[in-house]
Amino acid sequence: MTEYKMFEGCTIGNRIPFIEAASRKVFDKVGIETSQAPFTCCPDPTGMKSFDNNAWLAIGALNLCLAEKEGKPIISLCNGCTNTLRGVQYQLKHDSLMKEKVNKELAKVGKHFEGSIEVRHFVDVLHENLDKVKAAITKPLSGLKVAVHPGCHYMRPAEWMESDDPLRPVVLKKLVTASGATLVEYEEEVLCCGSAVTNAYEEHGLANLKIKMDSIKRSGADVICVNCPACFQQFDTRQRDLSKKYETEYDIPVLYITELYALAMGYSADEIGLKFHRTRMKSVLEKLGL
Amino acid sequence: MSIDFEFRKQVMDHHIGSDLIKYCYQCSRCADNCPVTKVSADFYGTTGYNPRSNILNALLGYKEAIFNADPLVIWGCTVCDTCDEVCPQHIELTEIFTFLKNESVKKGKAPEYLIGQAKAIFDSAKAIPSQPAIERRREQMGLPPVIAPNATEVQTLMKNIGSDKYL
Numbered sequence: 001m002t003e004y005k006m007f008e009g010c011t012i013g014n015r016i017p018f019i020e021a022a023s024r025k026v027f028d029k030v031g032i033e034t035s036q037a038p039f040t041c042c043p044d045p046t047g048m049k050s051f052d053n054n055a056w057l058a059i060g061a062l063n064l065c066l067a068e069k070e071g072k073p074i075i076s077l078c079n080g081c082t083n084t085l086r087g088v089q090y091q092l093k094h095d096s097l098m099k100e101k102v103n104k105e106l107a108k109v110g111k112h113f114e115g116s117i118e119v120r121h122f123v124d125v126l127h128e129n130l131d132k133v134k135a136a137i138t139k140p141l142s143g144l145k146v147a148v149h150p151g152c153h154y155m156r157p158a159e160w161m162e163s164d165d166p167l168r169p170v171v172l173k174k175l176v177t178a179s180g181a182t183l184v185e186y187e188e189e190v191l192c193c194g195s196a197v198t199n200a201y202e203e204h205g206l207a208n209l210k211i212k213m214d215s216i217k218r219s220g221a222d223v224i225c226v227n228c229p230a231c232f233q234q235f236d237t238r239q240r241d242l243s244k245k246y247e248t249e250y251d252i253p254v255l256y257i258t259e260l261y262a263l264a265m266g267y268s269a270d271e272i273g274l275k276f277h278r279t280r281m282k283s284v285l286e287k288l289g290l
Numbered sequence: 291m292s293i294d295f296e297f298r299k300q301v302m303d304h305h306i307g308s309d310l311i312k313y314c315y316q317c318s319r320c321a322d323n324c325p326v327t328k329v330s331a332d333f334y335g336t337t338g339y340n341p342r343s344n345i346l347n348a349l350l351g352y353k354e355a356i357f358n359a360d361p362l363v364i365w366g367c368t369v370c371d372t373c374d375e376v377c378p379q380h381i382e383l384t385e386i387f388t389f390l391k392n393e394s395v396k397k398g399k400a401p402e403y404l405i406g407q408a409k410a411i412f413d414s415a416k417a418i419p420s421q422p423a424i425e426r427r428r429e430q431m432g433l434p435p436v437i438a439p440n441a442t443e444v445q446t447l448m449k450n451i452g453s454d455k456y457l
Contacts, residue, residue: 011417017427017431018431020428040440046369047417048417050404051456058451059411062447106447111443153371157375194325207330
């Protein structure tokens, strides 16, 4: 079995660690082995990359070097981190001049980037192990209606993410169906959560989130399932701002796909820290009889 | 409006694949599919965020039209990469926009949150630094501590690249 270097990322590791807890429990059940490394920020493909592309490439390459040193692939829990690490690898493999420049900088901190290891999004690894996932499910989530939001950076840009269809993604839907829950589709499935623009222009970010949430509400979903911490926070924490601004009650709980799986694999809400969510989980737990 | 040829050259060079931006025929699929254009622009696209206009101005070297305008012209982009996927000419728009954002940072016009994040990464090597309350929560949940990264290495890289000047 492959041992992966766990890249939990800044948001999950240092702000919402309950998602890491659920993910590690699910990985154990499925037999995905991980170990840690002193990774820095990936860095953020919507933040640091916009600040300075050269610094983004160099710091991203620094992280890849840490995994290369051990010759182990990376498993990332976050769309943004996966996007950066795969993007840096892709750009440096396609631009030998830039690779030379980055290696010149890395040499000053005693490192050298080769591009020899793989970077995997955890959703793709779970998808590959779907049989093992299904075998570990002891409490199918029958009757729970789930809307999915895979998030932009899981599948775009297609050239370097090489995961799902960039405009009609299906993998997260397959994963949700495997839990025994009922998938509900909605019009705005591939619409961005708007996390990045909300940071700079809250007015436009919330107007975008409203389009997304209205569509999810119309679908009749009990819960939104995500696989990215930035999207998770956008839905979980900004729903209240949205309800206030537009005087509409949304109140749709949000679950990470690994939280959904942890419940289906028999863990209790307490064991995976669902109380730390901002949106109320009560309706979901009642529906599941938990 | 004047044409800045050096700026045009930098735009062409920023593309990963090649200088495909030359083949933009302003079809507007990017703007039609842009979530921020949808919520910020008027019917004619004369206000708000517009990826098509940015590509046109970058291609023509109209530097002032981009950098002397409302910062929303650059920073309205939410980095969803939708435009890249729908462009019939396979232009990597987001890469061009990254270059425009990097230049905007040098002119001191970046949004506050962005500089805040870059500072946090410079200081602690993490966009969100470790906090005692979260460390305790990790322990309660049976999680191993996050292994501390080497912040000095990140600082050395950023100083040598010159991005510490804009923090």
